[in-house]
Amino acid sequence: MLSAKMKRYMSCTLIVLMTTAGIQATANAALIGTSQVASEASVELQRDELRTLFAREDVAKQLSAMGVDPADAQERVSSLSDAEVAQLHDNVKDLPAGAGALGTIALVLLILILLDVAGVTDIFPRV
Amino acid sequence: MNSYPPKTGACTWLCHVPFYLAILLLAGCAATPQTEALLSGREEGAVLEHELVDVPFFPQDEYQCGPAALATVLADSGVAVTPKQLVSMVYVPERKGSFQVEMMAAARRHDRIPYRIEPELKAVMTEVKAGHPVLVLQNLGLDWYPRWHYAVVVGYDVASGDFILRSGDIKRRVTAFKAFENTWGRSQFWGFVLLKPGELPASGREKDYFLAVSEYAEQGTEEHVYAAMAAGLERWPESKYLLMGVGNHYARNQELEHAVMAYEKVLEVEPDYAPAHNNLAWVLGEQGNYAAARLHAEKAVELGGPYLEQYRLTLSELEKVR
Numbered sequence: 001m002l003s004a005k006m007k008r009y010m011s012c013t014l015i016v017l018m019t020t021a022g023i024q025a026t027a028n029a030a031l032i033g034t035s036q037v038a039s040e041a042s043v044e045l046q047r048d049e050l051r052t053l054f055a056r057e058d059v060a061k062q063l064s065a066m067g068v069d070p071a072d073a074q075e076r077v078s079s080l081s082d083a084e085v086a087q088l089h090d091n092v093k094d095l096p097a098g099a100g101a102l103g104t105i106a107l108v109l110l111i112l113i114l115l116d117v118a119g120v121t122d123i124f125p126r127v
Numbered sequence: 128m129n130s131y132p133p134k135t136g137a138c139t140w141l142c143h144v145p146f147y148l149a150i151l152l153l154a155g156c157a158a159t160p161q162t163e164a165l166l167s168g169r170e171e172g173a174v175l176e177h178e179l180v181d182v183p184f185f186p187q188d189e190y191q192c193g194p195a196a197l198a199t200v201l202a203d204s205g206v207a208v209t210p211k212q213l214v215s216m217v218y219v220p221e222r223k224g225s226f227q228v229e230m231m232a233a234a235r236r237h238d239r240i241p242y243r244i245e246p247e248l249k250a251v252m253t254e255v256k257a258g259h260p261v262l263v264l265q266n267l268g269l270d271w272y273p274r275w276h277y278a279v280v281v282g283y284d285v286a287s288g289d290f291i292l293r294s295g296d297i298k299r300r301v302t303a304f305k306a307f308e309n310t311w312g313r314s315q316f317w318g319f320v321l322l323k324p325g326e327l328p329a330s331g332r333e334k335d336y337f338l339a340v341s342e343y344a345e346q347g348t349e350e351h352v353y354a355a356m357a358a359g360l361e362r363w364p365e366s367k368y369l370l371m372g373v374g375n376h377y378a379r380n381q382e383l384e385h386a387v388m389a390y391e392k393v394l395e396v397e398p399d400y401a402p403a404h405n406n407l408a409w410v411l412g413e414q415g416n417y418a419a420a421r422l423h424a425e426k427a428v429e430l431g432g433p434y435l436e437q438y439r440l441t442l443s444e445l446e447k448v449r
Contacts, residue, residue, distance in 0.1 A: 030441040031378060031409050032402035032434055037371045038341035040433070045334045082433065
């Protein structure tokens with residue numbers, strides 16, 4: 001059995017511990033942590049990569065051939081939401097670089113379809 | 128794009144054929160533009176040859192190129208480890224191979240920061256020249272008949288047009304630029320170097336570096352993460368991301384003046400960066416400078432963004448002490 005004195009001592013310690021833990025939690029809840037900064041940075045990185053992709057000579061050419069101004073496409077990347085950037089990036093990142101003409105056409109078609117899905121363009125009508 | 132999902136384990140013969148790779152084949156043989164540029168001397172200022180002869184060699188057991196390659200770069204980076212010790216961390220018996228994310232996670236568990244290099248032969252050379260062997264994923268087979276393989280690039284020679292690799296059971300495997308560009312290219316040029324906390328890659332970009340460090344931060348010690356962020360700031364003194372990381376380190380350790388300096392520096396670089404306003408408000412509040420703190424908290428709320436709720440919380444905490 002614990003003595004009354006011991007019990008009092010322990011409950012005091014517990015109260016102090018719990019209070020400090022509480023303060024710590026509120027305090028940290030308001031600070032933007034490094035992992036949050038990182039998730040933002042990674043979206044920015046994906047956006048940069050999409051811009052680079054759209055600027056690639058063969059892709060730009062193919063976009064033009066399909067009637068989309070490459071400069072417009074660049075602007076569209078800026079106006080995509082974070083979630084849309086992630087989605088588009090996810091879908092095009094596996095496509096091989098320098099895959100030849102057919103690869104580029106497939107890539108550009110995919111980009112256009114995805115931009116359509118994201119509501120950025122409206123090329124493929126839903127019947 | 129410079130990321131490639133680990134769809135398959137390496138070192139295996141698998142018949143996973145994504146449709147676009149079939150397109151690649153239809154489009155004919157892959158061109159090797161990087162090799163051509165390097166060999167025709169269009170790349171200025173490159174060092175012509177270098178070999179890291181002291182990089183250890185662990186001949187692989189059957190299929191286990193992942194553990195062998197990882198042990199090679201870890202041992203070179205000063206971590207005493209054998210492939211056998213890594214098998215349980217990175218080898219998937221069912222796949223007879225290792226996944227890329229697990230290779231990187233295992234490196235982090237040994238207190239090293241895996242840094243994905245740019246998808247360029249030039250980046251491989253730059254790293255090798257700086258003393259960093261490069262772990263690469265190759266497909267030694269064909270896209271429709273893949274033979275995934277991890278190896279470590281330890282040298283190159285522009286005159287003969289060759290890379291030198293620790294690969295499988297060959298200590299000094301010589302691979303022509305062209306063959307390497309093809310085999311490495313099939314993994315979307317996936318490869319990394321290992322950095323000790325505080326060490327920088329010879330090639331590379333600020334955002335990639337910050338992201339590599341922040342992934343490492345989940346298990347690295349506070350001091351090592353700080354060392355890595357601070358080292359990055361020496362090369363990229365205006366990186367808002369690295370400044371935020373360093374500021375957060377100071378804030379957590381109650382080194383409030385240093386934290387204020389870091390966040391203020393972020394705002395010099397990017398006056399409208401809401402997270403910096405928020406964190407500066409928090410630190411100023413800790414210092415008892417409530418008036419200034421509220422101004423920054425209000426600015427963060429005004430700017431908004433994905434973390435708006437947290438900015439509101441900061442502001443409401445500060446309103447309480449009005």
